[in-house]
Amino acid sequence: MDQIRELAALLHPMPEPGSVTPDDCFSDACDQVERERKDYADNLEAAAFGTEGDPVILALEQARAEKxxxxxxxxxxLAYxxxxxxxxxxxxxxxxxxxxxxxxxxxxxxTPEEIGLVQSQIRRDPRRSVSGEDPS
Incomplete structure (x- = not known):
């Protein structure tokens, strides 16, 4: 459990004094980080328990997936x-x-597939066709 708390602290660092604007929100920002750390630690602990996996390896796999x-x-x-x-x-x-x-x-x-995905999500055609030819 200490390892999981340390990973939570590593991945959700506390803000430095003076880094939060306005200054009177610093305490709120610290409280938010504490909640994020707790949520992360709870999720990582559940994943480690459920899979019998090593928390460090699970954290690395999650970071890779996020990357x-x-x-x-x-x-x-870029396609957009x-x-x-x-x-x-x-x-x-x-x-x-x-x-x-x-x-x-x-x-x-x-790729053309990613152009198609963007097209479907924004619901408009690209300014040129996927083959690279200008539609005009």
Whole structure:
């Protein structure tokens, strides 16, 4: 159980004094972190008990899954920016810096399937077809 509490503290650090604005919300922010730590520890403990898994390994697996989900979100946002916004609205260098991708990585970050997913979620067609041809 100590290991689980330590992982909760590691992954949900307390705010530093002076880091919360306005200052009188610092106590509330600390209370929120305490709730997050408790929820995380309870969930991790239940997962470890239910699977007889090691809490550190489970925490790493969860972090990896969150990282993969974040990468999927980045790819969908890049598809949106490049395929659904006016041409040249976002330059590759700007998108690369913001996403952590190289310029060539931005060009190849998403697939036609991801463009289709964005299209279905925002309910409008891309400015060009998935094949790369301009529909006009």
């Amino acid at each position: 993969e989900e974040a990468d999927r979100r980045i790819r969908r946002i 920016a490049k395929e659904f916004q006016p041409p040249r609205r976002y330059i590759l260098d700007e998108l690369g810096r913001a996403s952590g991708y190289s310029i060539s990585g931005v060009r190849t970050a998403y």
